[in-house]
Amino acid sequence: MSTSSDATSSAATSPATPAPAPAPARREITTVDVPRGLSGVVVTETRIGDVRGREGFYHYRQYSAIELAERRGFEDVWRLMLDGALPADAAERAAFGAETVPLRRLPDALRPLLAPVARDTAADGPLAGLRALLPVAAALRGIRPLYDTDPAGRRADALYVSALAPTLIAALYRVGRGLDPVDPRDDLGYAANYLHMLTGREPAPEHARAIEQYLISTIDHGFNASTFTARVIASTGADLAACVSGALGALSGPLHGGAPSRALDTLDAIGTPERAEPWIRERVLRGERIMGFGHPVYRTEDPRSRMLRGVAERLGGGCADLAVQVERQVLDTLAELKPGRELFTNVEYYAGVVMDQCGVPRKMFTPTFGAARIVGWCANILEQAGDSKIIRPAARYAGPTPPQAVPALG
Ligand SMILES: CC(C)(COP(=O)(O)OP(=O)(O)OC[C@H]1O[C@@H](n2cnc3c(N)ncnc32)[C@H](O)[C@@H]1OP(=O)(O)O)[C@@H](O)C(=O)NCCC(=O)NCCS
Structure with missing residues (x-):
């Protein structure tokens, strides 16, 4: 194993051509047992937020999530999660809106897929349909692995997936009921536009605001199963849509998807x-x-x-x-x-x-939650993508003692 004293002696014998820096000693991998379900285990550091269960408090990037829901709009908090700062003024808010609004539109190539996907995922609903359509949307957009994408490209992919998801969910819901999808309206904010795409009507302002407050309050909530899943996939360098699809899979479980x-x-x-x-x-x-x-x-x-x-x-x-x-x-x-x-x-x-x-049908309760949570997953995915270490824990083998002779075919 290389040591720092090895490096010193090698440099002393050939001063003209310095030897390459020795590789740091690789840490011995020792296994540790942790509580079942990783309960209470700190697996990384995050700057995105935290939940303090005893105090009944949670925050997004230092701001109380509840205060954000009371004082800000969805897009402001989306920008906070994605870029690390709330818009400071109306111009910054408008600039973020101008980035996101065009991304809501349904790509024409996806339209013919809506009916078959809605039909085949009818039992599980629009989030299952979203899980099926996301890889196609990602391919059409040219989304590449996080590993091969720079931070600006990753941010653009995160915006795209977060902006398109409500459109896809609403369209899948409607098409599944024999209705035409409703195109997004550029003049409406995220929440009002979502209700409009779902119902085909412009919502009353008090309904749009109520749903907006709910959506803001559900963007992120600590290292829950789906957020952790998204980060595990991100740690492999997979593409952002794959991370979101995986998180949707975790959310589909009855123990997590909420009720x-x-x-x-x-x-x-x-x-x-x-x-x-x-x-x-x-x-x-x-x-x-x-x-x-x-x-x-x-x-x-x-x-x-x-x-x-x-x-x-x-x-x-x-x-x-x-x-x-x-x-x-x-x-x-x-x-x-x-x-x-x-x-x-x-x-x-x-x-x-x-x-x-607010007129959201029951079948759309969990998908509505999921649409907002995608913003939080994306923030977590981008943060994880900045860490080069793959998440790869161990399991304690508990089967018959190996190695056993491989039996011949009888
Ligand atoms: C969310 C939930 C899974 C959390 O569970 P948890 O913190 O692990 O709590 P435990 O399973 O350890 O339960 C502790 C005790 O409270 C009881 N309990 C927990 N939630 C209960 C509920 N909603 N109704 C009745 N009793 C409940 C449990 O039966 C258990 O009683 P015991 O000590 O006599 O066995 C659980 O509260 C629950 O099933 N709630 C209902 C489903 C729900 O609303 N899910 C949405 C969560 S956001």
Whole structure:
């Protein structure tokens, strides 16, 4: 193994032609056991954001995500995630908008694929369709591996995929119902345009703003399974669309994809506030979980839930009133039946209510979440692409003792 003293002696014998610098000693790879599911294991550093479960706080690049959702528009926060800074003035905001708006348009070559993809992925919905179409969109655009792309090219690819995804999701939804896709409108912001592409109507400003606040609040949320998946793929140098497709695969799992529609189904099943207490008690005593409550990280109220409760109340209506009353009943009953478990309302509960109030169909709840999360994945992918180390953990082999003789064919 080379050492620094070797290098000194070699330089001393031939001063005219300095010897190449010795390779640093490669660190011995030792294995360490970590908790199952990597729970609590710090695998890298990030400048993108963090979740503080005990405090009920999370942030994007140092700014409270909730404050961003209350004070800024989606594109501002998108720029923050991508470029590291909020637009400082109207000119910077307009410049970012001018970059993203043309990227929303559906490429003509993708149009004939919408119907077959929507049909064949009907059981799983538009996010599965998006997963099928992204590699095609990437090929049409000429997206190349992160490994072969400079930072400006990677940023352009991230903008493209993030801008096109809502168009594809909305088009897949509509085509799957025998409707024509609705082209994006350049004069509408991200959220209003999304609702327009979904419903074919220009949304009421209060609905566009409510969905915008929800979308901002879901852009990023720590090293969850899909974000980590995106980063693992990025660490191989694969192309950005492949990283996003992989993250979509992780998000499709029921343990991660969230359940805003299931939380709303719960409200439907309860129906009236008086029925809430016995309904919940019966299920919790049967060992079932109440959708929209509990969280793997938060040990206090989920800050997204608090904000979205406010949005739901602002929009008003019977569903919001019922949700607020049922929430109180669920929390009281869970505190009684599951004491000390620190169970609170999570993001899914009011997300479903708000999306319903704004006319987003239930089938589109998780895809709507996914569209916003792509912005966060892209920020993570770009950050990971700046690190040359491949993510490659180890597993402890637990099968029969090797090597066994390979048996001859009987
Ligand atoms: C999100 C979730 C998976 C987090 O789970 P977790 O932090 O790992 O919590 P645990 O599975 O360790 O549960 C701790 C205790 O609380 C109970 N609990 C957790 N969430 C509950 C819920 N929603 N309803 C009833 N009981 C619940 C568990 O049964 C367990 O009870 P026990 O100690 O008697 O076994 C879980 O709260 C859940 O299934 N929630 C419902 C689904 C949901 O809303 N998902 C969206 C999440 S954003």
